[in-house]
Amino acid sequence: MKLWKIVTLSLVTAILTIVTACSGSSNNGAKPVNQAGNVSKDNQQQPASSEENIELTFANWISTEDATKDAYNQLVEGFENAHPNIKIKSLGIPFNEYKDQVLIASTGGNTPDVLMANQSFTPAFGNANIVQPLETILGGDIIDDILPSSKAGVTFNGKVIAMPWAPHPNALFWNKTLFAKAGLDPNAPPKTWDELLKYAEAVAALKQDDKGNPIYGIGEANKTGAYTGQMLLRITLSHGGKFVDDQGKLIVNQGSALVESLQYLRDIANKNVAPVGAEIKDLRAMFGTGSLGMLVNGDFGRNTFRTTSGKGEVFDKEWGVTTVPVGATGRSETVFTEHQLLISSSTKHAEAAAEFVKYLVSKDAMVLYHKLNGVMSSRASVASLPELNEDDYAKVFNEQMKTASPFPTGNPAFEQAMKETSNLTVLATTTSEDIPAIIAKILPKLQELYAAK
Template sequence: MNTKPWAIGLITVMLGASLTACTTKKDTPSAQEVSSTPKDAKIELNFANWISTEDATKPAYEKLIAEFEKTHPKIKIKSVGIPFAQYKDQVLVSSKGGNAPDVLMSNQGFTPAFVGANVVSPLEKLISADILRDIVPASKNGVTFNGAVYALPWTPHPNALFWNKTLFQKAGLDPNTPPKTWQELLLDAQKITALKSNASGSPVYGLGEATKTGSYTGQMLYRLVLSNGGKLVDDQGTLVLGEGTALTDSLNYLRQLSVQKITPVGAEIKDLRGMFANGSLGFLIDGDFGRNNFRTMSGKGEAFDKEWGVTVVPVNKTGRSETVFTEHQLLIAKDSKHADAAAEFVSYLVSKDALTIYHQFNGVLSSLTSVSALPELNEDDYAKVFNEQMKTASAFPTANPKFDNAMKEASNLSVLATTTNEDIPSIIAKVLPKIQALYQK
């Protein structure tokens, strides 16, 4: 073979460039990206989320994005803000229509639907093994489907008990002694309800439970079922809701709250948070983002912290503090043209630097073992309460892609128990078959 020296040099240069393109992965656009994106152009990632739409979390969101773009100058984040109530349906519609965001925020109730609709990618080839190994076991179980991890747990939100110290004092209760048992909780709530109105003339309720149709109301009914010794599914994923007395006891409890006007009937969580913030609700079981929500909604800022306290959920029939934790999670779209850049963004959001920022703004926790143990995330009594609550908080059993639908159906149990005089067994007989149908294999 008679090859010219200049030809050999050209072949060598071309081969070197080819090898570089094939072996360099991190911070390098894919072949598909190269074909459509100029060499020095920024990659734009669409990030579907709801935290950019809410006053309490928007400042933290903006700071997180600014810090990421500062350290990743080749990547631009475009927020696709969708209100929480419409979030799941809008993301599914856009994804199935060929317009999927690159990165999806999710929660435990939405993730099974996104996985079941085949719109997101497994993460083992995108996210480092070190990060995946660091996920808290209870969280990892909730994002693993058919042996593959499809979502990266971001921030767990255990529900704990907030109480209003001002209303406590007016009701003759010790403002620094919250209830430790469910019986004490109910008695204290009855005394607060007897106040009838607060200083501004608004009606006062002792305790807030969500009783409006929707998946969140179903999730809070599940929390009550746990406290009464029941479950939604067994270890094999078979539906057991309705077995034993836990569901009946939970619905009788909600009816008692309704009849005695201890809880506002027909309220959803945003209503209850507003009532707690304006001093017309004695107790609210809510997540760790409550502090910032209440500061914002009250209009009093940090000064409002003097008017309330937070503690672990009182003990009911199981002998321990039973509660649930919701969890914000991060997923990468199957059709993303920038999967590597999306993985960079997701890995940043769960990092120590990002969680420290988010915690400073909203008091959130981390779903990574190493980050959750940092002093920066355990700096005050508020953080310590929620880290303590996580020890007995249960993840939602979301392996069934229809879990969110089941929670919506379950919410009708709460609605009927609080708005009708129909006997509880009849209500269960009417609604439970619809939930059972969703769990048929």
């Protein structure tokens, strides 16, 4: 019986150990480390009165990315210095998992006090009722200072549910070296849509570089995925179209804009002016390596191209950036993505959370963030500051922001709709099927998505 006792005791101990290990808190004596790699300050010496001290959980992805980690740390440090009784606990989640993780945490009743989001995530958080309207809590001074296009993107049912933080309008980058080789003026980018096509064809006529690598005139995303759908939406805007009307009704097929946009994408694909099956990451790499004449991209393009070219800041001399050429509407139509800040509806520290949001969008914080990462501001008074317009690059993007449109993300099916929309581009660029027939095939699916929500 001795053996029985030993075996039973060992098994019970093993099971208890497993159960304890699985259920235990991760803070077993070790100092918690936030996603930015810093030791969380909540484990440092606490002041005597806990009532005066507040800890805010801030869900974000910028603390998980090398490019923005430093800016994040400095911003949080600046806030904590100005507000000694408020500590920020970072909940860093990688971008690709961000939305799902926040929604799952919120479903379990653990919504972070302050949430970072973008134009695709905000409607999902709004629909899940995990965030609160901001007009009252942030005050009229800040709300009225938001750029109109940004404000439109965060207003749902008449309420502002997110504070626009850093907008990323898309503008046109062109490769001066390739322009010169193609016999074009390297300092005269296209101003109209017709010029854009003409210049793209001229660059594509170079066909390949000295090493035999192919050269394309322009890059447009045309691989299945939400980003490709968003870019078709941008092209449609330039052709005078819209995805939804002011009431959120799907009107993408009204007029000839969609047909013309798809015809443009088909033409540049068939003539080898643009690569086929390309994602934006492929196109950014191609622009950086001198295989692409033009690319519509966000303000983070400069850093990306410096890296992908392998030449660093020296590569800046080889390209220029300008506003997107004027199309059917007579103005420079483009879209912008945006980092936004939201406050949980279940937070116990709404005022402190509002203080943190106000700080992050303040002049001081934005100047610092701009200096470190070149980001722009969605506040009119900050965007016009000389510190945020210190060079032509910043000026072009501030100018582009004036005519950029937000994505119509009000419908929670928007992201899915964008992926479905990308199939229009894919079919237009990879088949010879009649374009109206392609639209007739895909449109019912879009209508079904929008009708279901």
